[in-house]
Amino acid sequence: DAGVTQSPTHLIKTRGQQVTLRCSPKSGHDTVSWYQQALGQGPQFIFQYYEEEERQRGNFPDRFSGHQFPNYSSELNVNALLLGDSALYLCASTRQGPNYGYTFGSGTRLTVV
């Protein structure tokens, strides 16, 4: 049973560019959340998707947007990249109901130069 799958694993972009990160949730999970983990920090909540809608959002600018597809997979888009966007981006999935806890992917390492 595959866990949470993220692609790509590493990415280098230039300031001002746009990037799309992808996530496939664990089988049976219908809720996807995205986290940003800067070097030496704990993960910070970006947003959560359920039933193809953004349900919760953390303290991130509108440059960060997302999407969830009917098969529950998700994308994270970041526009107008800044050097400070360099981080490990983690996708996590869970299912509705009693809190089962997230399953995290291995992340996408984004470097903005």
Added chain:
Amino acid sequence: AQSVTQPDIHITVSEGASLELRCNYSYGATPYLFWYVQSPGQGLQLLLKYFSGDTLVQGIKGFEAEFKRSQSSFNLRKPSVHWSDAAEYFCAVTSGTYKYIFGTGTRLKVLA
């Protein structure tokens, strides 16, 4: 404000020694609490979770944690540390709405 504090940024222990990693939280609602471990360049692996019931919870890899509501703490323990336990450990809290608040982590170094 909701927050999680992990007071120890770095901890070094000898292999075979006992371990306790501290976690304190500030949360208005009844908390659900988690400990995750992260190896370098990797995602987060769930060690254990507390939702309700017995305040001493057992996890994977021989870890356990105790929820103390009066102290707003959820400390992680292991009786005998192995070299493979060297990693970064994160405590997290949620109210069940799936937004997790993480601490800043504790990096564990194990001496042979």
